[in-house]
Amino acid sequence: VQVYYKHDPAKDKGMDYYRESLKQQLYNSMVNARLGELLQQESNPFIYGVSVYTSLVRTKDAYILFALAKNNQVLPTLETMITENQKVKRFGFTEGELERAKSDVRAQIEKQYNDRNKRKSSEYIWEYFGNFLENEPVPGVEFDYEFTQEELPGISLDEMNQLAKNWITDENRVVIITGPDKEGVEIPTSEEVMAAINKADNTEVEAYV
Numbered sequence: 001v002q003v004y005y006k007h008d009p010a011k012d013k014g015m016d017y018y019r020e021s022l023k024q025q026l027y028n029s030m031v032n033a034r035l036g037e038l039l040q041q042e043s044n045p046f047i048y049g050v051s052v053y054t055s056l057v058r059t060k061d062a063y064i065l066f067a068l069a070k071n072n073q074v075l076p077t078l079e080t081m082i083t084e085n086q087k088v089k090r091f092g093f094t095e096g097e098l099e100r101a102k103s104d105v106r107a108q109i110e111k112q113y114n115d116r117n118k119r120k121s122s123e124y125i126w127e128y129f130g131n132f133l134e135n136e137p138v139p140g141v142e143f144d145y146e147f148t149q150e151e152l153p154g155i156s157l158d159e160m161n162q163l164a165k166n167w168i169t170d171e172n173r174v175v176i177i178t179g180p181d182k183e184g185v186e187i188p189t190s191e192e193v194m195a196a197i198n199k200a201d202n203t204e205v206e207a208y209v
Helices: 015-039 074-091 095-114 121-134 141-154 157-167 190-201
Strands: 002-007 046-057 060-069 173-176
Touching (some): 015 141, 046 074, 074 157, 074 190, 095 141
Antiparallel strands (some): 002 060
């Protein structure tokens, strides 16, 4: 089950863009932590779930939710993913979640910095590839480390909660469902999918605790 919220990519890829990438990491870290908690519940309808904001094609970015549903649990999985989105959009994150996410991002960049002399050529190739085709910045690990240490503390909870309102929209939303074509596997119809989306969009949700 995949839910795409399509957005126009940034045109100016300067320092503000680089700071936005930090916020994207924090956002995905917090949502993925929530999805990880759901996976521990026996009643949860999916066996894997992840959130990511990424470049879809050169002319379009997307905020994506992806989940592997349990057998014939496609619609409950779709409803759960959209409902979790609605919780974030309506109530936002907590200070505790943001601090944990900052610690995770800080640990990641510190590991990259400590391992900077062990990088493989393939990593550089993909960075140059993105720079040449899409003007993605390639300042190097040393800059990334210093920039993260300087900017991360100043990213506020209000900023992160506004990000959810910008990303989660009723327009430009695409749902993709795939599964094996075999006996016993039920693939929902378009009408059933739309009904599940409407149900999830209009479900009364409570703030995450």
